Amino acid sequence: MPIIAALFGALIAGLVYWIKYGNGMEHINNAVRDWRSARRRTASERQIGSAPLRSLRHPADAAGVLLELVARLRGVPTPEQEAAILVQMRGIVEPGDDLDKRMVVIRHAATLAPDAKAAIDALAPILRDSLDSSERSHFARMLQAVAEIHQGPTEAQERLIAQILRAIDEDR
Structure with a gap:
């Protein structure tokens, strides 16, 4: 001692x-x-990475970024996933809207997003304020449709979809 x-x-x-x-x-x-x-x-x-997310104001852009993030949980989005996202986006944008330009902005914002939580925190209020209950259920189906590409959704995709839907339904 x-x-x-x-x-x-x-x-x-x-x-x-x-x-x-x-x-x-x-x-x-x-x-x-x-x-x-x-x-x-x-x-x-x-903060710099989330700047493109904070600059989005249109609900279709917010929805597109979240769709892109769901697809990116499997890695780099495949052409099949990109096609599914485009199909889903065509259903929600106004006729005559330039979807190609919108998708460039969406991909850029999804690429620079620091993580999925930051994206949800930045984009959920836009969707919460602009979507009614039927549109929210349609958005949930859109997320599922993108996640089901390539043998169904992974556990990580299911968790992300649940987080997104909880954030959108918050305070309702």
């Missing part, structure tokens, strides 16, 4: 000496500053 106390005392004495005479506080301050700047940088990158 006295050996452990002597080792502990030597460790504390060495630590105090390092802090007082060996620029220990400078090293500690640098480490804390680096940690804080990393946290700020991460928050900034997250």
